Amino acid sequence: MASSPRTTARMTPAQRRRQRSVRLTVASALIAVAAVLTVVAVGTQSVVWLNVAAIGAVVLGGVAARIVYAELVVARRAHQADRTAQAKAYRAITEQRVAEQQEFAGVMTERLASSVRTVRELESTLVLAERRVAESEQKASTAQRRANAAEGAVSELREALEARVAELAAKADEVRAHAEQYADEFAGTEEAALYAQQAETIVDLLAWDERTRGAVTTPAVRKHA
Structure with missing residues (x-):
């Protein structure tokens, strides 16, 4: 009347409850028959009859x-069997969660490494x-100092x-004054004319010297600037 463990393990909970109720009913019926015989x-x-009832x-x-x-x-x-199946199910769920956690940890580690590289x-x-x-x-400070030095040089x-x-x-x-004075004193003489000519020559030379110095100074000022 008892079924094998493998067959019982493959049964659903409803089938197990049905077989259990049938067996318990049969056992109860046998006890009831024994009581009736007694x-x-x-x-x-x-x-x-007492011996038969007792036996x-x-x-x-x-x-x-x-x-x-x-x-x-x-x-x-x-x-x-139910506990074993439940343990296997829990184990499978745990392995799946561990795998998901490892995958998540790997992704987060990679993202963290990428963030660290980006920060570096x-x-x-x-x-x-x-x-x-x-x-x-x-460079700007050096240029400013040079500009200040050039400006000072230009000012000087x-x-x-x-x-x-x-x-x-x-x-x-002064030369003109001397020339005019000498011309007034020695007007009409050749020496006065010669001195006046020399005075004009000296004035022209001074003017030429002034223009030359101005022409020479201007490129120098531009170079310093």
């Missing part, structure tokens, strides 16, 4: 006990930009040129 034998007051009750009780024991074994095996590249770019800015500031050259022009103008005025 009651009948006691009622007849016959030794033969029948023992046999039927043993069969019922065997059926209950078989049902208990089957139930335990079915429960064990940005830091390198920032350092290079700061270095270029510092070099540009240094301008002052020197103005002083030279003033000096030449004073000398020219």
Whole structure:
């Protein structure tokens, strides 16, 4: 009456409950039959019937006990099979979750490494930009100092040129004054004419010297600028 463990393991829970109820019903019926036989034998007051009822009750009780024991074994095996299947299912779910977690960890590690590389590249770019800015500031400072030095040199050259022009103008005025005085004193003489000619020559030379110095100073000022 008991089925094999493999067959029981392949049964659905509804089929197991149906077989369990049938077996328990049969065991209960056997116990009831043994009780009826015992009651009948006691009622007849016959030794033969009492012996038959006793033997029948023992046999039927043993069969019922065997059926209950078989049902208990089957139930335990079915429960064990269910626990095993549940453990396998949990194990499969755990392995799947572990695989998903490892995949997620790999993706996040790769993203983190990419972010770290990006940050390092940005830091390198920032350092290079700061270095270029510092070099540009240094070049601008150097150019500013050169411009200031050139401006100072231009100012000094301008002052020197103005002083030279003033000096030449004073000398020219002095020469003209002497020439006019000498011309007034020795008017009509050849010496006065010669001195006047020499004075004009000196004035022309001074003017030429002034133009020459101005022409020479202008390229120098442009070079400093």
